[in-house]
Amino acid sequence: MTKFRMPVLLAGATLVLQAVRVEAQGTGQKGADPAELTRALEARLDGLESEIASLRAELAQARADAAAAATATPQPAIPPSIPTPARTTEQRLTALEQDAALGIRVGATRFSIGGYLKLDALVSDFSGGDPPANALINDYYAPAQIPVGGIGEGAELTTSVRETRIVLRSETPLAGQTLTGLFEVDFLDTPLIGNQRxxxxxxxxxxxxxxxWNDFTFGQDWSTFQNAAALPERIDFIGPTEGTVFERQPLIRWRNDEFSIALENPETTITVxxxxxxxxxxxxxxxxxxxxHRLPHGSLTLAAIGRYLSVKDLVVSNPGSVTTINGEAFGWGVxxxxxxxxxxxxxSWMGNVGEGIGRYLGINIRDDVIATATGKIDAPLVYSGFIALRRSLSPRWRLIGTGSAYHSTTPEDAAQSLTATVWSGNLDLIYNPLPHLTLGIGFRYASRELANGAEGSLRRVQLSVRYDY
Structure with a gap:
């Protein structure tokens, strides 16, 4: 039972330590007795330290017993603990926090768990119609799903906890290096097993x-073409969606200090x-x-992508006809x-331009290529960008303003009901009442225009509560 009690106790100790610090900060409040509070804190610290020491002793004894049973030779007794010098309350708190942050160790591998819990409430008003229930744009800003051409139905409220995230990290010493792993899940963009009923x-x-391992990354991560660190702080899932590169996919990447090179998952998306x-x-x-490139007060990132786009024998059935599409093209982007x-x-800022990189921008507002009337493919030119300013009002209050835009060309023989331009602006006010608790309120206005000139807009107020652990 020791192996289960230790992580449970350390998790509990972390929560208690938060309460300890809150109580310690309250010693100056009216009616509080500092001496009495200090004695209470010392008593709780004594209990925590005693329990952790007991668990460590049990663990050491269990390991010694297991080793003795395996070798059938007597094991030396566990030496008594050596008294340590008296420490201040702050020193004892720091030591316990370090113990609680060590995570769970299995053999040579250390595991740690992180992530956050998040509740969002969104009040949205679409001028061009009502999105379907459980559409992505009901949970976060998805520019390509702004309705166009319909009739607005007024404001509607959506609530969601689907952005809640769980992150499991691991570290294993291996041949003088450290082999690390990361596994991260949330609940957005998943098949609808349940519903709001x-x-x-x-x-x-x-x-x-x-x-x-050793400068290499293997697995699914942010695309090397995307600078995730440039995304501004925000309460929406992505924020300046139409203006940013946004892609996670399997890859093999090598990085050495400031330079990276990667081979990433290829997939050509096509509009017919x-x-x-x-x-x-x-x-x-x-x-x-x-x-x-690291700068004295920030950073600068430059990235380039090359793609070989391919469509082979894609058969599309239309009323009264069948079209077979074949084509190859070179895609590029900076x-x-x-x-x-x-x-x-x-x-923070970002600017992007290229041909045949549609699925990398704005969560695939437009596809990489468009089928032409002759059954070939055309890679349209696209460009996008954003700029954001975070202004600190106090240690706990922040105001973030963001402007973002996207544009794609459309061939004359393509459907003119495809998205041509999307832009948005939003303002978020964020407050931290406690170290791990974040409250936010934001307003967004967004506009989507098709190649034929039809438009639709979104007005949204969003409230969020987030607890990081």
């Missing part, structure tokens, strides 16, 4: 799952008429080069991004 059940989805398909004909990985810190404030 009764259970609101949603299955977990894999976000990232990779191992790193207004329908979207995954061609599933790719054999050449996407190649990404990246340079990260991205520049950065952050600049001045005091507690931060300016």
């Amino acid at each position: 009764v259970s609101n059940s949603f299955v977990p989805r894999v976000r990232r799952a990779f191992i790193t 008429g207004t329908a979207s398909f995954e061609a599933d004909d790719d054999v050449t990985p996407d190649l990404v080069l990246r340079y990260d 991205s520049a991004s950065g952050v600049y810190d001045f005091g507690p404030n931060r300016l």
